[in-house]
Amino acid sequence: MSDHHEFSANKIFAYLIFYTAVEVLWGMFFPRDIQWALWGGLLLCAFLKGYLIFTWFMHMKFEGWIVKGLVLPTIPLIAILLFGNMPDSSFNDDLLHHIGDQLDPATGEVVDLTAGNLPGHGEGDAPEGEEGGEHGH
Amino acid sequence: MSEAIQAYDPAVDAPAHHHPIYDYDSGPPVDRGKFAIWLFLGTEVMFFTGLIGTYIVLRMGSATWPDPDQRLAVGLTAINTFILITSSWFMVKSLHAIQGGDRAGMKNWLLATIVGGSIFIGIQIYEYFELIGHGYTPNVDIFWSTFYAMTGFHGFHVFVGIVWLLCAYIGALRGAFSKENYLRLELAGLYWHFVDLVWVLLFTIVYLM
Numbered sequence: 001m002s003d004h005h006e007f008s009a010n011k012i013f014a015y016l017i018f019y020t021a022v023e024v025l026w027g028m029f030f031p032r033d034i035q036w037a038l039w040g041g042l043l044l045c046a047f048l049k050g051y052l053i054f055t056w057f058m059h060m061k062f063e064g065w066i067v068k069g070l071v072l073p074t075i076p077l078i079a080i081l082l083f084g085n086m087p088d089s090s091f092n093d094d095l096l097h098h099i100g101d102q103l104d105p106a107t108g109e110v111v112d113l114t115a116g117n118l119p120g121h122g123e124g125d126a127p128e129g130e131e132g133g134e135h136g137h
Numbered sequence: 138m139s140e141a142i143q144a145y146d147p148a149v150d151a152p153a154h155h156h157p158i159y160d161y162d163s164g165p166p167v168d169r170g171k172f173a174i175w176l177f178l179g180t181e182v183m184f185f186t187g188l189i190g191t192y193i194v195l196r197m198g199s200a201t202w203p204d205p206d207q208r209l210a211v212g213l214t215a216i217n218t219f220i221l222i223t224s225s226w227f228m229v230k231s232l233h234a235i236q237g238g239d240r241a242g243m244k245n246w247l248l249a250t251i252v253g254g255s256i257f258i259g260i261q262i263y264e265y266f267e268l269i270g271h272g273y274t275p276n277v278d279i280f281w282s283t284f285y286a287m288t289g290f291h292g293f294h295v296f297v298g299i300v301w302l303l304c305a306y307i308g309a310l311r312g313a314f315s316k317e318n319y320l321r322l323e324l325a326g327l328y329w330h331f332v333d334l335v336w337v338l339l340f341t342i343v344y345l346m
Contacts, residue, residue, distance in 0.1 A: 009233060013226040020222060024215045027345030032204060039346055046341035049222075050334050057229055057330045066167045070175040074182045081186055085194045099199045100278040 012056045019045045019052075174324045178331050181294075185335050188290060189342065192283045203280055205344050208273070210264060217260045218340050221295075224253025225333040228302075228326045238316040244309050247322070250329065251306060254299045261292050287339055291332070298332045301325045 023045035030038050055061045060068070097110070104111050165172060196202055205211060227250040234242030268281075275285040305325045308314065314322050 009226060009229040013222070013229075016222050016226075017219065020215070020218055023341065023345065024211075024218075027341075028206065028211060042341050042345050046338055049337045053225065053330055053334045053337065057225055058327055058334075064167065066165050067171065067175050070172070070179055071182075074179050074186075077183060078186045081183075081190050082193065085190050097198055097200065099202065099280050102276075 007056055009057075012052050015052055016049055019049050023049075168320055170320050170324050171327075174327050178327065181331065181335075185287075185290075185338075188287050189338070192287060192342065195279045195283055199279065205346070208280065209284075209344055210267075211344050213260065213264065214340065214344050217257055218336065220253055220260075221257045221333050221336055224250045224257065225330050227253060228329050232319065232323060232326050235314050235316065235319045235322060240309070240312075240314070243314060243319075243322070244306070247302065247306050247309060251299060251302045254295055254302065254329070258292060258295050258299065261288065261295075284343060287343060291335055291339055294332050294335070298325075298329050301328060 023042060026038070026041045026045065030041065032038060060071070101110050227246050231243050231246035231250060234240075234246055265285075273281055275282050302325055305322050308321065
């Protein structure tokens with residue numbers, strides 16, 4: 001049967017709520033033009049919360065080497081997958097596109113769907129609402 | 138003869154060490170259920186990594202990207218995030234209750250976990266109806282494609298988790314769990330915490346960054 005390990009779930013929960021509150025306030029009110037600080041703060045909060053859930057709520061702190069060994073390979077695999085994508089993402093300006101770009105299957109041309117350029121789509125087909133607030137990446 | 142059998146002490150023939158003796162066991166020295174669930178969760182990690190990796194490629198390849206708070210109800214989803222984290226806490230309380238022999242407490246906390254998960258998915262469905270009602274369907278642009286792909290697959294996992302917890306709750310009502318026997322509840326809890334963990338990352342990436 002499974003082992004019983006004592007820890008304060010209330011304390012971990014309090015930390016999770018605190019970090020979530022900080023993260024939401026950071027994301028909503030921190031200036032978006034200082035992107036590295038905005039993203040850094042958000043990711044720090046997210047990873048702290050993930051660490052608490054993984055270590056305490058999922059009992060990884062109390063597991064042996066077999067269970068830890070099952071999870072460990074995912075770390076290099078995640079790194080390989082994400083860094084393997086880098087040539088197609090961060091390091092290649094030739095691949096830059098508009099978020100509304102789609103391939104028109106009839107002509108093979110890349111068209112901007114949000115501008116209503118697809119055949120059979122008029123200007124009025126774009127969804128209502130503003131496109132404002134866009135920023136790099 | 139029968140007296141000799143009754144007087145026989147198996148410990149006499151047992152090895153000097155005190156490990157349990159099995160007829161045959163080639164498995165690892167860990168609960169099979171726990172081994173299986175962690176192996177499964179490892180594959181789930183890679184599944185969501187694939188989705189997030191795709192999102193990174195598409196976002197970094199875009200000349201511009203809209204501010205999420207211009208398009209999404211960040212405040213409502215923040216409340217939803219609090220609800221899911223709270224339901225994860227309820228799950229821990231449920232497990233701690235049965236570990237302490239408190240069956241009634243275990244059932245109550247488990248029911249609270251299910252209610253929390255149901256509220257989360259209800260709010261997500263409401264958000265989808267609102268967005269689609271305003272014309273923001275997955276084929277509008279890459280922002281919406283990635284948004285629906287990531288939150289949709291996560292929502293499906295939440296739904297599966299709720300069904301799993303309901304099965305555990307029915308088992309609890311039938312007295313399936315005790316202070317000595319609660320592995321099935323623990324496995325359902327591991328899946329539920331994983332769903333919570335994934336949402337913590339998705340909420341940050343999709344709604345706040």
